[in-house]
Amino acid sequence: MSQSRLRRAVVALTALPLLALGAGQAVAAPAPTPAPAAAASKVTAIEDEVARTLAASLADPALRERLRSATAAAPAGAELTPLAAGLSGATARGLAAATARADRAVATAKGLGDLGPLLRVQLADPSMRAALDAGAAPLVAIAGTDEHARTVRAYDTAGRVRGLDAATLPTRPVYLVDIDTAKALTAGIDLLQRELTARGIAPAAPAAPTAVQAAGWWGTKITSVEVNDDEEPWFKGAAEMFSLVSGFGLDGKVRVDSVAMPYLQYDGTVYYPNQILVNWSNYKYNLADVVLMEDDGDTNYLALAQAVAAVLLTIADQGAYIPLVNAVLAALPASWWTDDPDYVESWYTLARTSTGRLNGARGNGWMTVEPYWVSQL
Template sequence: MSQSRLRRAVVALTALPLLALGAGQAVAAPTPAAAPAAPAAVASKVTAIEDEVARTLAASLADPALRERLRTATAAAPAGTELTPLAAGLSGATARSLASATTRADREVAAAKGLGADLGPLLRVQLADPSMRAALDAGAAPLVATAGTDEHAHTVRAYDTAGRVRGLDAATLPTRPVYLVDIDTAKALTAGIDLLQRELAARGIAPAAATAPTASAAPTAPAAVQAAGWWGTKITSVEVNDDEEPWFKGAAEMFSLVSGFGPDGKVRVDSVAMPYLQYDGTVYYPNQILVNWSNYKYNLADVVLMEDDGDTNYLALAQAVAAVLLTIADQGAYIPLVNAVLAALPTSWWTDDPDYVESWYTLARTSTGRLNGARGNGWMTVEPYWVSQL
């Protein structure tokens, strides 16, 4: 999707009025409080860190032992091998320099994403395409680039073993082997979702721990039979539609922010990891519970689908979302919260790599079948699902 179309979609979404559904009257959208300014340079900082590591790794591959170790490691782990342990056990200044650079870079990436320094290695390396394996095994000298976040880039910056910069065509798969340095987004996503939930809970808009589901009766049971459990909404299939990603883009990992009002009348946001949702144009069948309705006061909730493609700062996201949602009070009827969540996103998240992917308004407990997203960039099929207590 072009940037102009994306911006038009955002304008259309944020212009929708907040309605008090069932109340028969419009409720004025609250004036958002000023969200803490997210570091504008987060994306560029992460990219700069990766680029420096790519340059260091490329120079290190002049060492035959390290070059062979990387070739073997990426063959055994096509999805990516951790960089920091790569030089472990090898002697020489080259290996020590690489180990030092990647250890420092892991800490800097974690800080840029708002995560703790105890996550361990975050940076990894993989071969850009399996078709390059034959040339690599035959002894072709590889280049090293980063799995950049800008899918609209025309050229990709790569380095050779002499430290020279090589510009690669972003639209054409190189014939020369290329290693890509990127982030282990699965590890970052798991840590980020945990941080996001903790930070939202600390600000009073999410539970500090999972809320115990309330006991209720399943509608299909006889009136005299009371079954302990709760109703959920289950995703049976989901797809994100977008342009085909270029060769230098790694797989994305996504998560959802489910928002509504809790039983106490306070705004509630639940973050739901969706790490399987990696590629555009692919239908996934997760059978995943998206909403636990016992945690919500009304029969409606909103969903915002987001993407961690490497640069997401989870701490900044939690601070920004909380600052806006805390200004919204329960009016005695359901109020859509998608607009407020979108308004909280830092401006940088609307450019190049759109961390915001899709949104669904007024998801109901009884919703079933295919639901198209408001942006027209994705759909999901859902069904009510009764979770019985053991």
């Protein structure tokens, strides 16, 4: 593949490097003691069961043809549950029922409500299309979260497990079962902000604006951004990332704003989003923090909000800016520091006047920013 795949869907709590306007030195973020790798997560287990069920269902020629056509029309992924809808036969009905249950189970595991179809399927690589069109029997696997895996478990139409080399693109067509992380991320960001607000990490009601404030507000705009990674597995899907910008609100209480970054999908790729990251009219001090993370498919947004709020609510305004990145990182579950971390990068003390390239504290990414005046119409 020409681009290495990022770990999926990320959460970002924003904080930019100390002395960001100086030599660009990065402040190392503290790393907790690594925890032993956890067993397969709920979402991974659900996806694996769906992959096995789908593989067995592809013994049905009508379903196999429908899947081939659907993935050709939607290379980024076709929703699984609607695929079986409308087809007659016990196999199609069984698959539709199983994937509908799995959709609800995935949403529950991520702390979300019923979002409708979440599971999707795609061909692992476009080069497999020719063999698939020629009638080759496909395998079904899941878009794995462990970039360091040496083998990938796949299923054939007889339900047998086939081990695939994670470092070599298979010659046999492989379908990957994944979740629609863009849909999950949108719902997760909304839930995260609601839960943080309900727990007191909320925007304060703005005071009556001054004449200058009424004319607009200063923001920090991301002009370019890149995340680094050395892995290039064929079985990975695109990432879904977001940021949580943290600082002190106008009322002197800790404030967290979630910022979706759906364009940040692949490592080793420079993106030019021109995205507003911080609205400085919401902050008391001229500094904010940022932590970038990913939704690896297993991110539970409700648990994340609870963990972050529990720590940040203990921090009080002392009349001066206090960096919040370390407190946020300390709140993350231990499982997010294992081989497949949800934590990606962090930046300390982003100022309203920050400009130019800012390297992340972890050394895994950078962004260029500039002040931006947003005027009223």
